[in-house]
Amino acid sequence: MKYSIKQVADMSGISTRTLRYYDQIDLLKPAELSDSGYRIYGEEELSRLQQILLYRSLGMKLEQIQSVLDDPGFHTLTALEEHHRKLEAEKEKLNQLLATVRKTIQYTKGEITMTAEEKFEGFKKERLEENERLYGEEIREKYGKDTVEKSNKKFMDLSEADFQEMQRIEDALFSKLEHLAKTKDLDTPEAKEVYELHKKWLMYSWPNYSAEAHKGLVQMYLADERFAKYYNDRAGREVVSLLHDAVVKYAEE
Amino acid sequence: MKYSIKQVADMSGISTRTLRYYDQIDLLKPAELSDSGYRIYGEEELSRLQQILLYRSLGMKLEQIQSVLDDPGFHTLTALEEHHRKLEAEKEKLNQLLATVRKTIQYTKGEITMTAEEKFEGFKKERLEENERLYGEEIREKYGKDTVEKSNKKFMDLSEADFQEMQRIEDALFSKLEHLAKTKDLDTPEAKEVYELHKKWLMYSWPNYSAEAHKGLVQMYLADERFAKYYNDRAGREVVSLLHDAVVKYAEE
DNA sequence: TATAGAGATTTACGCAGCGTAAAGGTCAAG
DNA sequence: CTTGACCTTTACGCTGCGTAAATCTCTATA
Incomplete structure (x- = not known):
């Protein structure tokens, strides 16, 4: 039976352009050409x-x-195994x-928290502006090499399981924050859980956690609208x- | 400090062509152009x-x-997470x-064994020639539908672990064959192991194993130089x- | 000052596997 | 004969450059 290029294209689900291309590269030549060149x-x-499409898939x-295809036989197996x-x-x-x-993601997030940490380890306040402008990279190299390396070391040791766990903690944290936003009652187990989850999350990035640094961080979240935007956008409301407030309340207990 | 394009290329490890391309697409414009256009x-x-190369990597x-890069801030995190x-x-x-x-590999190998199996289930000898010419696909559809479907079913149920196990069995089989080729002594535990390994391998593909079919298969290996070539090439010697002989000897015991 | 070598520029074509489209020819039914 | 569907070849585009030609520029050295 004889088929036109459109019929073949329709039957096989590929374009006539593809069939012409396969003819051009000698992968699939037509059986013959009509007098008019079809x-x-x-x-x-x-x-x-059919075989072409299988292997292509x-x-x-x-x-x-x-x-x-041009050398059938056991070369098929060899080719498939090589392909495998x-x-x-x-x-x-x-x-x-x-x-x-994943590590870059965490690094970037860790950078946000590290910016706060570096602030508490002696950065001059006037440097914060430049830090914000350059988004931190050059500044860290100049002023926080020891801390950076320690944080990098801990960061680089993160396993995939750790990463997934961090994601889960973060998800749980935002979930709790959303619930808390309805009551705004800090004297609840839920408010304390917010603090604990955030602390747990931080400890993946910070070489040394401290309540003082934790409180300073959330203070900075309030003061810098860039951070506020990130968290509020994520939660879909002001959190x-x-x-x-939750961290300030529970971080000293 | 000012750098020429070559200096930047040397420092960064990318080509001057790449830098010109980045200039062209407005990804990285030079600070300025010299009077001569450098x-x-x-x-x-x-x-x-540096940042471009990080994200590119x-x-x-x-x-x-x-x-x-043109919208710094928390969009970086969003982009990285989307990319993740x-x-x-x-x-x-x-x-x-x-x-x-993996399934296609096994299917193809199973096809080889199925060709032999189908021969024992009534294929006419004159059909073997056409089978060889078309490499089996059309023939199987016409003559061995039930067997094909059963074999397909078993084949498709193969897990990745099974696949790896089959590979290991095959490796072990060829290793034994190579050792046996030195002594050519069939009255050894090693010769029996050859039979057992080959049988074990077959049972992954055949819906129903039988000693009779096994013997017929290896007979066909001998008779058809295409199969012989595959096995001998794989082992690097005549095996x-x-x-x-090992199968014929042990398959009835 | 002239020369040579290194480096600069733009322009152009290529790669894999097609998608899109223009320009013009062919076929079959009404 | 006309019309619509289908055919052909040619051409350009996509992503991110590599390769190269033709020509200009810079710097050190004789």
């Missing part, structure tokens, strides 16, 4: 296309597919990339003052 | 480039990096792809007759 495909071409490059190894390597690379992204 | 970079540009697209989600989705897709490739 491409005519047969059953054998359909069968070959596995992520094989067209050039590789061509090699496989490539995918395993790609997976490993992706895992490493994911770990790096920073609640967080501040 | 690009001159400053410290601020170096700092920005995370796999972010340049357009996204530009958005992040993308990578997680990509990982999931890759895992599925890997599973599919098919050994495999055949």
